[in-house]
Amino acid sequence: MKTVNIHLFGIVQGVGFRPFVSRTADSFGIKGTVANKGSYVEIIAQGSESDIAAFEREIKEHPPERAVILGLESIELDDAPVFEGFEIIESEKEYGDIFVSPDIATCDKCRQELFDKGNRRYLHPFINCTQCGPRLTILDAMPYDRVRTSMKKFPMCKECEEEYYSPLSRRYDAQPVCCNECGPQVYIIGEDTKGLAAITKVRRAIMEGKIAAVKGIGGFHLCCDAKNEAAVMRLRELKHRPMKPFAVMMKDIDTARRECIIKPGQEQYLTGWQKPIMLLEKRDSQTICDMIAPDNITVGVMLPYAPVQMLLFDTPDGVDMTDCLVMTSGNARGAPICRDDESAVKEIGSFCDIILSHDRDILIRADDSVCDWLFDKPYMIRRSRGFAPLPFMLKGAEGVQAVSIGGELKNSFCVLKNGMLYLSPYIGDMADVRTVKALEESLSRMTDMLEAQPQAVVCDKHPMYNSVTFAEGYAKDKGLPLIQIQHHYAHILSCMAENGYEGKVIGVSFDGTGYGDDKTVWGGELFVCDMQGYERAGSIKPFVQVGGDLSAKEGWRIAVQLLRAGFDDAQDICKQLSLCDEKTFKLQTAMADNHLNAVKSTSMGRVFDAVSAILGIRLSSTFEGEASTALMYAAELYERAKGDSDTDLPCGYVDNEGVILDTTALVCEIAKRYLAGGDRGELAYGFHLSIAKMIVKGCTALREKHGINTTALSGGVFQNRLLTRLAKEGLEKAGFEVLLHSLVPPNDGGIALGQAAYAAFNR
Ligand code: ZN
Ligand code: ZN
Ligand code: FE
Numbered sequence: 001m002k003t004v005n006i007h008l009f010g011i012v013q014g015v016g017f018r019p020f021v022s023r024t025a026d027s028f029g030i031k032g033t034v035a036n037k038g039s040y041v042e043i044i045a046q047g048s049e050s051d052i053a054a055f056e057r058e059i060k061e062h063p064p065e066r067a068v069i070l071g072l073e074s075i076e077l078d079d080a081p082v083f084e085g086f087e088i089i090e091s092e093k094e095y096g097d098i099f100v101s102p103d104i105a106t107c108d109k110c111r112q113e114l115f116d117k118g119n120r121r122y123l124h125p126f127i128n129c130t131q132c133g134p135r136l137t138i139l140d141a142m143p144y145d146r147v148r149t150s151m152k153k154f155p156m157c158k159e160c161e162e163e164y165y166s167p168l169s170r171r172y173d174a175q176p177v178c179c180n181e182c183g184p185q186v187y188i189i190g191e192d193t194k195g196l197a198a199i200t201k202v203r204r205a206i207m208e209g210k211i212a213a214v215k216g217i218g219g220f221h222l223c224c225d226a227k228n229e230a231a232v233m234r235l236r237e238l239k240h241r242p243m244k245p246f247a248v249m250m251k252d253i254d255t256a257r258r259e260c261i262i263k264p265g266q267e268q269y270l271t272g273w274q275k276p277i278m279l280l281e282k283r284d285s286q287t288i289c290d291m292i293a294p295d296n297i298t299v300g301v302m303l304p305y306a307p308v309q310m311l312l313f314d315t316p317d318g319v320d321m322t323d324c325l326v327m328t329s330g331n332a333r334g335a336p337i338c339r340d341d342e343s344a345v346k347e348i349g350s351f352c353d354i355i356l357s358h359d360r361d362i363l364i365r366a367d368d369s370v371c372d373w374l375f376d377k378p379y380m381i382r383r384s385r386g387f388a389p390l391p392f393m394l395k396g397a398e399g400v401q402a403v404s405i406g407g408e409l410k411n412s413f414c415v416l417k418n419g420m421l422y423l424s425p426y427i428g429d430m431a432d433v434r435t436v437k438a439l440e441e442s443l444s445r446m447t448d449m450l451e452a453q454p455q456a457v458v459c460d461k462h463p464m465y466n467s468v469t470f471a472e473g474y475a476k477d478k479g480l481p482l483i484q485i486q487h488h489y490a491h492i493l494s495c496m497a498e499n500g501y502e503g504k505v506i507g508v509s510f511d512g513t514g515y516g517d518d519k520t521v522w523g524g525e526l527f528v529c530d531m532q533g534y535e536r537a538g539s540i541k542p543f544v545q546v547g548g549d550l551s552a553k554e555g556w557r558i559a560v561q562l563l564r565a566g567f568d569d570a571q572d573i574c575k576q577l578s579l580c581d582e583k584t585f586k587l588q589t590a591m592a593d594n595h596l597n598a599v600k601s602t603s604m605g606r607v608f609d610a611v612s613a614i615l616g617i618r619l620s621s622t623f624e625g626e627a628s629t630a631l632m633y634a635a636e637l638y639e640r641a642k643g644d645s646d647t648d649l650p651c652g653y654v655d656n657e658g659v660i661l662d663t664t665a666l667v668c669e670i671a672k673r674y675l676a677g678g679d680r681g682e683l684a685y686g687f688h689l690s691i692a693k694m695i696v697k698g699c700t701a702l703r704e705k706h707g708i709n710t711t712a713l714s715g716g717v718f719q720n721r722l723l724t725r726l727a728k729e730g731l732e733k734a735g736f737e738v739l740l741h742s743l744v745p746p747n748d749g750g751i752a753l754g755q756a757a758y759a760a761f762n763r
Pocket of ligand 2: 156157158159160161178179180181182183
């Protein structure tokens with residue numbers, strides 16, 4: 001006999017969940033208790049191992065219709081009393097213990113009703129039910145009740161009210177419930193066109209090659225026909241976005257199958273209730289135009305998740321509609337996604353020909369989430385709509401409340417309360433003051449909703465980050481202590497927190513750039529660390545990074561300095577590789593030697609950019625990650641054609657004060673071989689494999705020294721799925737346990753989680 005403590009997260013409140021658990025327990029002969037803990041449901045289950053397993057499976061797979069189970073955690077209890085039967089424990093709502101649901105994609109039943117002529121919600125652009133619809137984005141305050149959402153200005157009609165109050169209805173207690181009679185309305189900004197006429201007008205405009213802005217659940221999208229090259233190119237021009245891939249919304253899963261290769265497991269996510277953008281491999285026979293994701297193996301695809309999007313594809317008005325729409329966030333460069341008419345007109349009005357809006361307010365922005373796929377699981381790139389603010393649990397963090405402010409690019413923040421880490425939706429790039437404002441708004445809303453009373457504020461150490469300035473001001477206003485933690489350590493903590501791991505790890509933090517404790521640029525770090533602190537046990541070989549912000553975009557600048565470190569005739573080599581001419585080389589050299597706008601750096605991200613430049617793939621990037629992603633594609637295509645192959649490229653390290661991975665020697669050898677006629681794809685692949693081997697060697701050396709067998713891989717460089725796979729496989733072969741991210745991004749979008757975890761253990 002065994003006893004387990006089960007925590008269930010999700011929409012498990014007010015949906016008849018506890019009676020269901022009690023009935024299910026009886027049918028499996030399980031004894032114990034079930035209690036509503038506000039933010040989760042707690043079950044103590046006692047029974048045979050197999051009965052408990054079957055009981056857990058049943059709860060997870062067949063919950064009551066209106067419940068959504070987002071997570072189940074089961075921990076075995078060592079010394080539990082013997083239970084006589086199964087009991088429901090009535091608990092009063094504990095102060096501030098609440099659950100905030102993410103927004104849920106329109107369910108199949110609502111979709112059917114939407115296109116059912118006999119239904120009273122036929123073609124209603126806001127149809128929803130207890131199981132689907134907006135949540136976080138319309139929430140004003142807790143508890144979640146219609147008067148505290150942006151639905152408060154739409155009094156229910158008699159029929160809707162009946163459904164809302166009837167426990168037999170599938171709209172019982174559904175806060176956003178509404179219909180064609182009483183609900184919000186869509187309209188075209190600046191015109192008197194409303195309702196279905198407005199939708200038809202937008203469909204026509206799109207098919208005429210125009211660009212439309214469309215208000216959805218978490219903000220506006222810019223949208224055009226994904227098969228119309230001229231429209232796509234015009235959108236690129238207007239948005240000043242020459243190369244960065246656009247996401248595509250496809251009409252249904254069959255369309256996605258026709259355009260892309262869908263791996264087992266991916267379909268469930270594409271069609272599920274979260275509906276993120278998934279990076280899918282393109283088919284050669286794709287009908288969407290190449291310029292949507294130029295030079296890319298994959299394209300970001302999502303299916304319609306809001307009724308208005310379903311109507312864009314399928315309104316029966318005779319318009320011959322495309323089945324693939326570009327759907328990119330409606331924002332000005334650097335600014336957060338627009339959420340109201342005023343900002344839409346002002347900030348994206350000049351990017352589009354027509355704006356379809358509606359009068360249900362978006363109170364918290366939520367961009368579309370984006371995920372890749374790795375080891376048969378989602379691998380998050382941007383965590384937002386559908387996922388935020390679902391909490392992560394951290395044992396031992398129960399007594400502390402804190403907020404963490406995250407990083408600078410890809411900002412998100414995190415609220416820690418009662419052992420739960422509520423990671424916010426994606427906020428954006430803090431270099432833009434509008435994003436700082438968005439952070440301020442969302443933070444205040446989230447702390448109010450969670451009734452949090454933070455005891456500390458955590459942020460990065462970078463003296464120039466707007467997020468740090470904001471955190472300082474926030475801490476001062478609230479009279480709270482400010483804790484600043486090192487950027488790359490926060491990445492590793494984020495990975496540990498996501499995996500619920502509190503022991504010691506060897507952290508491999510490979511990233512763009514971050515502020516190091518020695519005031520140099522870090523980003524290729526090996527740590528020996530735990531939740532309490534860290535030791536920098538190694539890094540890649542330092543190089544000179546010349547040119548400040550430009551060096552983050554222009555990989556050739558990094559390449560020049562790396563080649564200078566390895567070759568006497570670097571100038572000639574740079575010329576042969578078309579990195580730069582003589583004059584530019586001399587200027588770069590002078591700047592480096594005279595320490596003008598030059599810093600010591602161990603940024604691994606920059607080394608990837610340099611190799612991309614050396615192999616003639618990208619000399620510079622027009623968006624973050626362009627050069628390194630293109631390098632990864634070259635390597636992946638080679639691997640696919642040739643199968644696994646080993647590399648004899650140098651992948652050594654030096655060990656004096658700490659482990660120094662010799663990336664400079666590797667890069668110089670790659671340049672040499674490329675000039676001697678080496679194959680670009682082979683060298684790109686060899687580079688990835690060599691870095692993975694260096695990781696294994698470095699971790700092995702640290703394991704010998706410190707006796708730690710667990711590694712954690714985090715930082716923006718691990719968005720590179722090839723490197724992540726090769727590193728994990730190599731580490732496991734060497735006997736390591738490897739912690740990877742899955743639902744939290746390895747990039748800066750995840751560091752708020754690590755910062756909050758630190759507060760939990762160091763307050
Ligand atoms: Zn529904
Ligand atoms: Zn109604
Ligand atoms: Fe970072």
